[in-house]
Amino acid sequence: MRKLEGKTVLITGGSSGIGLATARLFIAGGARLAITGRDPDRLTAAQQQLGDAAVTIASEAGCLNDIETLLTRVKQHYDKLDVLFLNAGIAEPTPLEMTTEEQFDNIMRVNFKGVFFTIQKALPLLNPGASIIVTTSITNRSGTPNFSIYAASKAALRSLVQSLALTLIEHGIRVNAINPGPIDTEGFNRLPLPGEVFQAIKNDIEARSPIKRFGAPDEVAKVALFLACEDSAYVVGEEIVVDGGMTLVCLP
Numbered sequence: 477m478r479k480l481e482g483k484t485v486l487i488t489g490g491s492s493g494i495g496l497a498t499a500r501l502f503i504a505g506g507a508r509l510a511i512t513g514r515d516p517d518r519l520t521a522a523q524q525q526l527g528d529a530a531v532t533i534a535s536e537a538g539c540l541n542d543i544e545t546l547l548t549r550v551k552q553h554y555d556k557l558d559v560l561f562l563n564a565g566i567a568e569p570t571p572l573e574m575t576t577e578e579q580f581d582n583i584m585r586v587n588f589k590g591v592f593f594t595i596q597k598a599l600p601l602l603n604p605g606a607s608i609i610v611t612t613s614i615t616n617r618s619g620t621p622n623f624s625i626y627a628a629s630k631a632a633l634r635s636l637v638q639s640l641a642l643t644l645i646e647h648g649i650r651v652n653a654i655n656p657g658p659i660d661t662e663g664f665n666r667l668p669l670p671g672e673v674f675q676a677i678k679n680d681i682e683a684r685s686p687i688k689r690f691g692a693p694d695e696v697a698k699v700a701l702f703l704a705c706e707d708s709a710y711v712v713g714e715e716i717v718v719d720g721g722m723t724l725v726c727l728p
């Protein structure tokens with residue numbers, strides 16, 4: 477059964493990784509969608525993969541002007557939205573002694589501020605019964621010393637999801653989050669770390685993971701499909717962990 481037949485969807489950060497895997501699955505489920513990203517080559521490659529059921533729109537997730545332009549274009553294409561998947565995010569190391577104000581502001585602007593204002597500005601487009609899904613991270617529940625700003629931005633999202641779930645449920649709109657553990661995406665593999673440090677981190681994650689591997693983007697996309705469709709009609713303000721059991725061993 478095609479669970480998103482006739483539904484319209486906006487996925488921010490849909491040109492790569494979790495967002496692109498979700499776009500493929502949603503189209504297979506009957507949806508038409510708009511996806512965003514920044515890199516033009518990745519957007520073009522995504523458009524080729526997704527075909528006519530998708531439009532790709534270059535849009536900076538942390539910029540209010542871009543958000544307004546994006547939603548104007550989405551309205552022109554689809555008029556209304558049934559699913560808003562706020563997935564664009566950036567992760568970079570921010571060791572305490574070395575982090576600049578610019579890095580701090582950039583991470584919070586893309587990962588947190590952009591999500592709040594995209595939801596705010598998308599409200600007039602959302603159909604009754606719409607589903608909003610936000611991508612957080614298991615770092616929002618555990619100490620993550622070298623990624624403290626990233627983790628804090630995702631913790632802010634967890635709180636935002638709970639508050640906005642209460643704000644919007646009276647309009648028939650559900651807000652939930654997906655909370656991924658280590659997922660083998662292009663973005664993860666581009667983390668700005670020296671090669672040997674990066675490989676040591678990957679090996680450590682696999683060794684500590686109860687399931688002994690990274691997750692695949694498709695495994696997160698299936699949870700996004702659940703939250704997007706009627707199957708999750710009674711799930712409100714929840715954050716679903718998709719991490720192969722990692723939080724069981726990470727949390728204090």
Ligand SMILES: NC(=O)c1ccc[n+]([C@@H]2O[C@H](COP(=O)([O-])OP(=O)(O)OC[C@H]3O[C@@H](n4cnc5c(N)ncnc54)[C@H](OP(=O)(O)O)[C@@H]3O)[C@@H](O)[C@H]2O)c1
Binds near residue numbers: 489611
């Ligand atoms: N992979 C993991 O292990 C993991 C774990 C927990 C949470 N997450 C979260 O999952 C989400 C997706 O990450 P991913 O691993 O799938 O990464 P990815 O492969 O790099 O995909 C990220 C997507 O977001 C877009 N994006 C990034 N910054 C943007 C910005 N400022 N404005 C607009 N678009 C932007 C990227 O487009 P461009 O490439 O064009 O910038 C791309 O489409 C993120 O929110 C991330 O924090 C990932």
